């Protein structure tokens with residue numbers, strides 16, 4: 001690790017101490033963590049992983065470390081950060097030179113991004129997308145509603161995927177991406193969703209009513225825009241799952257020493273030791289698989305990223321289940337943060353490809 005990378009990681013740990021203090025409020029009240037995001041941008045984290053000349057061009061190996069620090073403290077903040085980085089990566093990879101120059105300087109200095117593909121009617125499969133883009137003289141008019149979007153409330157700049165109304169192409173070639181700023185006429189924020197976990201992510205709907213997007217803001221290849229951002233998102237979501245597993249393990253280690261039953265520390269019980277041992281093996285395996293994930297991201301290997309995300313997000317549930325068994329009523333209650341970790345850990349199973357669809361797709365690729 002270079003001196004600069006060490007500094008970025010050290011500072012992430014420092015910032016995370018403050019995020020941890022605010023995490024309960026973010027979770028309990030569903031507060032959007034604006035203060036955390038402001039501190040992230042002020043400390044250079046919005047620029048850290050954007051390639052040069054727009055950002056610092058730091059490596060994916062550091063990205064997973066930094067995301068883990070944030071996630072151990074406040075998973076909602078880490079999730080917003082991952083989604084932002086994924087959307088920015090998509091813009092960097094698929095945008096024209098002019099688009100990058102126009103938008104990425106803002107993005108690297110604090111404009112929060114999101115990526116909007118999902119609709120209630122289409123869900124996990126995007127082939128039936130109903131948001132349409134109709135060609136106008138100087139651009140496209142967007143009409144439709146995007147659902148379950150991270151930072152719908154709180155985000156400022158979105159990559160929106162829509163079906164081209166006049167396209168003769170079949171799916172997926174009939175999809176394009178549109179760079180849309182909040183404040184554009186016809187771009188509204190819809191309902192906000194209450195959720196079991198990740199309660200601070202400003203989760204909601206984006207509504208488009210004759211929203212005219214200039215042709216300069218169009219990214220022709222919509223699927224490439226989803227995938228390029230999605231690949232970084234898969235890595236980031238996996239890092240969040242690993243961090244939640246590690247955080248739960250640390251809580252358990254302390255709990256088994258301090259909790260006594262009939263005068264004996266919980267950690268003296270054979271069954272509890274076995275659970276701790278299984279958790280630590282799972283976490284070590286996840287650690288190694290994430291390293292493979294960093295390599296897969298650099299090679300842009302979608303099948304390998306699927307292996308990583310499927311394995312890590314599912315293993316996390318196994319680890320958290322054991323954490324709940326070890327800590328009993330304490331873990332089930334809000335006396336310990338494990339119940340929050342468990343609720344937060346469901347999200348990485350659902351976005352940047354659901355676990356089921358991820359396995360379905362990988363199983364199909366493996367047969368070719």
Ligand SMILES: Cc1cc2nc3c(=O)[nH]c(=O)nc-3n(C[C@H](O)[C@H](O)[C@H](O)COP(=O)(O)OP(=O)(O)OC[C@H]3O[C@@H](n4cnc5c(N)ncnc54)[C@H](O)[C@@H]3O)c2cc1C
Pocket residue numbers: 083114115116117118119120122123124125147148149150151198203347350351352353354355356357360
């Ligand atoms: C916390 C969170 C944040 C999100 N943020 C965003 C965002 O920023 N932008 C965005 O575009 N979307 C976002 N999403 C939406 C997410 O991508 C969708 O939830 C996901 O695509 C699945 O859609 P659905 O929930 O409607 O499930 P459905 O499509 O209704 O599917 C229901 C279940 O069936 C399973 N299933 C579906 N098809 C198959 C199949 N072929 N084989 C096996 N199982 C299948 C799915 O895995 C799922 O578990 C977010 C979701 C969550 C939970």
